Amino acid sequence: MWRDLRPIGRHPDSGGYRRYAWTAADADCRAWFQEQAESRALTYEVDRNGNQWAWLGDPAAGNAVVTGSHLDSVPDGGAFDGPLGVVSSFAALDELRRRGARFTRPLALVNFGDEEGARFGLACVGSRLTAGHLTVEQAHRLTDGDGITLPRAMEAAGYDPDAIGPDPERLGRIGAFVELHVEQGRALDLSGDRVGIASAIWPHGRWRFDFRGEANHAGTTRLVDRRDPMLPYAETVLAARREARLAGAVATFGKISVEPNGVNAIPSLVRGWLDSRAADQRSLDQVVGGVESAAREYATAHGVDLDVVRESFTPVVEFDHALRDELARLLGLESGRENGRDTGLKVPVLGTGAGHDAGILSGSIPTAMLFVRNPTGVSHSPAEYAAEDDCVAGVLALADVLEGLACT
Ligand SMILES: [Zn+2]
Secondary structure, three states, X not given: OHHHHOOOOEOOOOOOEOOOOOOHHHHHHHHHHHHHXXXXXXXXXXXXXXXXXXXXXXXXXXXXXXXXXXXXXXXXXXXXOOHHXXXXXXXXXXXXXXXXXXXXOOEEEEXXXXXXXXXXXXXXXXXXXXXXXXXXXXXXXXXXXXOOEHHHHHHHOOOOHHHOOOOHHHHHOEEEEEEEEEOOOOHHHHHXXXXXXXXXXXXXXXXXXXXXXXXXXXXXXXXXXXXXOHHHHHHHHHHHHHHHHHHOOEEEEEEEEEEOOOOOEEOOEEEEEEEEEOOOHHHHHHHHHHHHHHHHHHHHHOOOEEEEEEEEEEOOEEOOHHHHHHHHXXXXXXXXXXXXXXXXXXXXXXXXXXXXXXXXXXXXXXXXXXXXXXXXXOOOOOOOOOOHHHHHHHHHHHHHHHHHHHEO
16 A cells, blocks of 8 residues: 555655645545545445545444544655555554454544645644534635635535535544554654554644834944844744743744845844644643743843734644543553653553644544654654554554454
8 A cells, every 4th residue: 555655746856745635646645545445345435525435334324433544745744644544544454354353333444635734724624624613614715825715626626615514414423533643753762662542632822923123224223223123033932942841842933024024124023923832721821921921021122012913722632531541441552651640541642732633523523543653753744754563563553443442
């Protein structure tokens, strides 16, 4: 399966993947999914939001166990983020058939559309629509960098954009969703485990910091006469690092815009975007509050005005505890600590700072996630990696979980 997927959407220069929603590369990935489903005699269907499903057993029977992930990528993404979960789903089914497993619940394999949001700027469009977290009107307004709207893009790919919308009936048939994913950090590498279970997706958000000063000549304006917003901005970047370190969280200024943006001009405006994520709400509040109060202090010292706007926020997602404990029981892995606290589970249980379809769906159905070790800790880059042995361990773990949940 890796061999088939390897060339699809791979950029020859960067070596990274560019599998954006509703493009030719996406269509090739989707054709591959359909082929895999049909070659295993599964019932293939596409739902109203363009997510692909492959069913073993009667979808209408209810209480289905579903596994899968996504096949799209970020710009110049790696091979594993998404595809590892989809490939492992098919491989786990093959393993269960090899074991002669007898299914007592319907099983479905899924490829959620447009998970990364690389094209339209919003992540998890397929699962958000299904769960009703994104309205049809909002979805219809999504536009890519070339001015093509989501409806036009779907239409060009052969799908009906007027059909999209919430799908409670479909979610009502699902008893559990388990998403396997390459770890996007080094927790498993550091603990020496191949596979872990997710506890929660950290609360995260984006804040815009506007520092307004006064544009002036870089050569003729004396230092004491300047109101240079770059200076408090620079100090704020350092404060973000300090606050994140103190709280055991992460904080990043990764995007900045400067006006007038001239080499020989003191800026009038420096606008920086803070992305911050932490294990719990209190830590996140501590980081963002600390960064903001430091920024105000620096701005005042430099005679610069500051506005801080929260642009987006996602609260903590706690995965279903009963399902998580069931996975832990089925896998019987060792260790059992989460962020330094004993969880009482005999498994490595990890929080994550990254969003997933499983996080979106956790508000509607019991969901759980398995992580596979990524020795580089890197993701969203061609350096993303999982060793073959670890991928196999992930498949076997997923097969054990599916067998425990869906078989006699
Ligand atoms: Zn992913």
